[in-house]
Amino acid sequence: MDLLLRVEDMSVTYRNREKSVYAVRNANMEIFRGDSIGIVGESGSGKSTLAMGLLRLLPQHSAEVTGRAEYLGKDLLSLSENEMNELRWKNISVVFQKAMNSFSPVHRIGSQLIDIYRVHFPKAPKKEILERAEETLRLVNLGERVFKMYPYQLSGGMMQRVAIATALLHEPDLLIMDEATTALDVVTQGQILKEIQQMEQRLNTTRIMITHDMSVVAASCSRIAVMYAGEIVEQGGVKEVFRAPAHPYTAGLLGSFPSLRGEVKELTSIPGTLPDLSKLPQGCVFAPRCPKATERCRTEAPATRIIAPGRTAACHYAGGGNHEA
Amino acid sequence: MLKYVLKKLAFAVFTVLLVMTLNFTLIHLAPGSPVDIIIGPDNQDPALRAALMETYGLDKPVIVQFFRYIGQLLHGNMGSSIVFHTPVAEMIGSKFAATFMLVFTAAVLALIIGAAMGITAGRKEGGFLDKVFSYTSYTFNAMPSFWLALMLIILFATTLRWLPSSGMVTPRAKFTGFRYTLDVLYHMVLPLLTLLLLRIPGYFRTTKSSVLQVNSEDYITTLRATGMSEKKIFRKYVLKNAILPVVTSFGMSMAFLIAGVSLIEIVFAWPGTGRVMLTAINQRDYPVLMGVYLIMSIMVALTMIVVDIVYAILDPRIRY
Incomplete structure (x- = not known):
């Protein structure tokens, strides 16, 4: 497969006189041509900021973007304004x-x-x-x-x-849709998603779909990246992640939306709210809300690990580890 | 469009009528009467007073006086001054031309200069020009108009002797044609400068904040995402959207100018309606006062109509 976009350690920090807000931290992603990747997470998790950072549309005086984002070998974050404008809309x-x-x-x-x-x-x-x-x-x-x-x-x-x-x-080669179908009714939304998928197959377009609607991802994406408090906590194929979420946050998100098939289950919600992005917890960012958090989670931030081919998670207990252990 | 204009006109007529009613009532509520001025402080003969009251119809109830005045207006007659016995139209006609010339020039120049400054500052917020414009505009905005006028006279007329401090023409010069025009412009510089220094800050701030606000709108971000040049985005999209609130503020500014110019006229002895109005207020010369107010309110109403029409042309969301 053909690598279209490689995001490496990309971070976005908003700064003003009083404080710094770490909106996106060390995002890593590989997007191949023809992929359709859904970025999900609750409001304020940094999904839009990540996309706007890639597009270099954040206000330059207040947002600092670091890391690399290679589009067909060219680093979007260090191109000149003219070179960037060449890519915009056409690519x-x-x-x-x-x-x-x-x-x-x-x-x-x-x-x-x-x-x-x-x-x-x-x-x-x-x-x-x-x-x-x-x-x-x-x-x-x-x-x-x-x-x-x-x-x-x-x-x-x-x-x-x-x-x-x-x-x-x-x-374009790469289409970024930021909550682009959220305002539509489900019938129109379904219709448009189908049209877009057909077009993608015809033209081999790649799509980044930013949404908080899991069903949109399930219906139209091949891959999923779950963001929480500015970090990508889990990434993988849609089928694999939906079948067996590796990160407790992904599991929480999936538990809070109803499945069409399978047994009827009570919907659950994730207690608490997003942490203050200017004062992050010392350990895992999700620990304060995680039902399975241990002492280790509260003191040591988990690294993002590859837990299966094409699948990563940032949890001490994902894949190899075990919460009960 | 014609229907829209007619609707606005009808509304304007109604507004002017309402303003006239209010003015008439307020003037008559104020203590004193023109008869006091005519008979003077030494003569307290009640019979003379009663006779004079009857002559000018001031013995009738206010409501009767009001309808008599409106009836007179409908015949195209603005009445005569009680104190000077001159027809009001004659008294304020030529003066009004002088006032209008000053006000209109000031309004248009303030709009153009203020908007240009606001656009420049808005494009580079926090830049050198933005800072200079912002601080100077705050300073001038905080100055009382008559004081600023006097300071300008001290500087440019008394000390530097560059400009005349009062009047509209050089006395006894008897200029004609182009020389006359130049002479009037020469006399207009200081009163005009005062009005500009007072009105530009408003336009500057309205325009600047409007440019900043439009610059952060989603549609501008979309255009940036298409790779469109900042120049094109600014000239076609930011400018047209940002100018709308400025157009609205022109109408309001015009109203302030028409009302506020009197003081400036008096300081510079500009032969406008300002002095006439002040004298008429002091002497309770009702017909003259009503005449001045009538023309002022018609001017403000007409400006508002023009502003509404321009706005409707610029903004398709206005239905007409």
Whole structure:
């Protein structure tokens, strides 16, 4: 398989005069071409920050990004602004969460699509652009009539679909979707996920899907990365992780959403809340909420270990170890 | 669009009427009467007073006086000054041109300069220009207008002798044509400068905060993610979105200017409505006062309509 993106020890720290907030810490990931990886975790776990850091869209004066993120051998984090702009949208595009706000409210959608297309093809004729845009809009069940409209004239769901279509304009290698289907109803969401998967197979697109919805990951992703308090605590194939979560946090997440098949179980919730990211606990970040935490967990931070081929976990007791031991 | 404009016009007429009612009531609630001025402090003859009251219709209830005044207005007659016996239209007509020239020039220049400063500062927040603009604008914003006017006179007229301190034309010069225009502009510099120094800070801050706010909007992040150049993002997307609140503040600023210019006019002896209004207030010269207020409120209402129309053109979310 073809390695598309290798994230190495990537950290994001927000700094202001009073304190530093460690939003993402030592993230490591290998994403192969054609993969679809779901990054899950509760709000504030650093999933969006990780993606925005990769895209270099965090405010430069307050966010410090360290580590490496090699996209086809080029480190995204140290490219010049011009080199980065070359990759943007043509190779790596993104769909944001708040679609209603993803377009300027005082410009027609068509005009914005033309401007976005022309970033990479400045001389492209209007007709050609609109034809291409219509093709991608059809993928999400919209037609050319949105060209003449302003964002306020469309519903949130429709704007979300326009945002997805816009991200597909140049058929990118890597598509980052940040909660991109969260605002849609389940029927539309299912439909769009299916369309996107078909497109991925046709074009061999790679997708990073940021969501807090486990069912979206189950339905549309091949791999999963679970984030907690800025750390990737578990990574692996979706099937393997769902069948046997190695990290207690993953198990907690899976226990709090209902399964369609199998026996009826009572849903559980994870007690407590995320730790303060400016004052992290000494040991494992999840220890204060972990039902299985031991003295070792509270004093010694667990390293991320490979517990099976293509599978990692940051827990003293994952894989080889045993909580009861 | 026509319907929108007509609706705004109808609303403006209603507003002006309401303002007139309020003004009329307030003026008549204030103690004193123009008759006191006419008969002077030495004559206390009650018969004369009663006769004068009757002559000017001041013996009638306020409500009757009000409707009489409105009826007169509908015939295009603003009445005559009780004290000077001159028609109000004649008294304030030429003065108003002087006031309007000063106010309009100040409003437009303040908008352009303040917005340009705000945009410059907003693009590079915390930069050198941002700091200079911010501190100076806070300083000028904190100064009382008449005091600033006097300081400018001391500096530019008395000490440096660069500019005239008062009036609109050089007395006895009898300039005509282009020379006359230049002379008026020359006299306008100091009052205009005072008004600008007072109004620019408002525009500066509105524009700067608007640029900063738009810069952090999600749609700007989307455009950055597409690799679009900062220049293009700024010129097409940030600017149009950021200018909307500035347009709104133009309408409000105009209202403040029209009301606040009187003091500046008096300090610089600018032959505008300011002095007329002050005299009319002191003498309780009701028709003159009502005339000045009427024109002021019509001007503010018209400015608001223009602002609303410009806003509707800029922002498609305004339905009309």
